[in-house]
Amino acid sequence: MATVLDLFRLDGRTAVVTGAGSGLGAGFAVALAEAGADVVLAARKRDRLREVAATVTELGRRALVVPTDVTDPAACEALAAAAVAEFGRVDILVNNAGVSHTAPAIREDPADYRHVVEVNLFGAYWAARACARVMGPGSSIVNVASMLGLVKSVLPQAAYASSKAGLIGLTRDLSNQWAGRKGIRVNAIAPGFVETDMIGEMSAETLGEFLRGCSLGRTATQREIDAAVLFLASPASGYITGSTLAVDGGTSGH
Template sequence: MVDEDSAGRPAPPDTPLLDLFRLDGRVAVVTGASSGLGAGFACALAEAGADVVLAARRSDRLHETGDAVARHGARWHAVAADVADPDDCERVAAAATERFGRLDVLVNNAGVSSVVPALRESPGDFRRVLDVNLAGAYWMAQACARRMSAGASVVNVSSVLGLVASVLPQAAYSASKAGLIGLTRDLAQQWSGRRGIRVNALAPGFVNTEMTGEMTDETLDRFLAGAPLRRLGTQRELDAALLFLAAPASAYVTGATLAVDGGLSGH
């Protein structure tokens, strides 16, 4: 078993390698946990031993995620919240410490998308995407960091579209995800040395989820044509990367963006 504070310092050299990926006794918050990647991330963290606070606007679907988390033997608590509201973010973070006594991992996964030509996108539509995807991640990180101790981890879920151009008109979404990568670097600079809180970003490529399910085959083919692996990713492939960034395995990693995109961003 890994010592509870080892995410902030090197693990003992005799620590079994796979134990570095365990989260036993830790508590994670996952936003956007009602479906898609967020629900999968919550289950992955539970499978690794963490108790999980689930946050999303669609509170009815959070209980479905909670049931899945419980099947891994973990405890869970659901909070209906809109991350664009800083007060809601405070409620989510407070729920973790009130229910479970600590807060070790934040997965900033909540997000919305838009596909609108730039000359037709309204100010309100543009602001809404940034309010959720970028500002919401900031408010959640603030609220959680106030309650985290050294060894904690923040994982901001960005996107490959924060690194490369989209084939669709997605100015707001792409700007928000690129901004999240910049936010990650800055928070890592502020918090990692002084507070012992690591901050990293995960940049998924195109994965088989509800969102990609709404795309036409032609659109997906255009996106995947630039990726050396030329296929959709899977939830499990992202789970593994997310767990690496959340767990002591990545104790010497902060301010980084891990692209899990089939090679699209590096091609």
């Protein structure tokens, strides 16, 4: 007898994860495999992707490594084509590839600003467009935005904040275009600070300033963000589209 937990299963589905070589993206790939999906792993560095692929196959799922530069529209088209060639379908896209840059706006190099927006916003658009062309009804796109697309930052991060705010807007528009006509749901998550290597490089003072506005007063675990992605990727969120789920410990609620 089926239960509500079955709505979170992804058996027989294929998920594409960008930025899957490390950090959040690697965790998302493993979580999707744990839920039953075969996973297409995309990032620029093949070696890191192979390590994640090994974990996916240990879970009994199939993995495909596709080195991809998401800032190149043709590379994103090739990624979608490779997924279909290997697995016959694309059901889920997790747009996770992203970079950050911290600098006062007046002194920020234009090339640095452009690079952040090209990866975080343009890259998500190119990947979504490529995958939407081969996705069928019931598919799901999950864009990984940030709480800094919703609230101000302690540090000067104009490029990162604007790219993530843009990604939230892109999520609404693509959902409006594709949900009814193509049956593809498009949502986003806006994570707060997560226990990753990037946080480990941040000073305790700076992290404390960021967490001052967090109702839960702590960073998130990888698994807590994994669960949010799995929810939006799976049939469990079948009546949700065009939404951004803040997974930030209450920071954006202030």
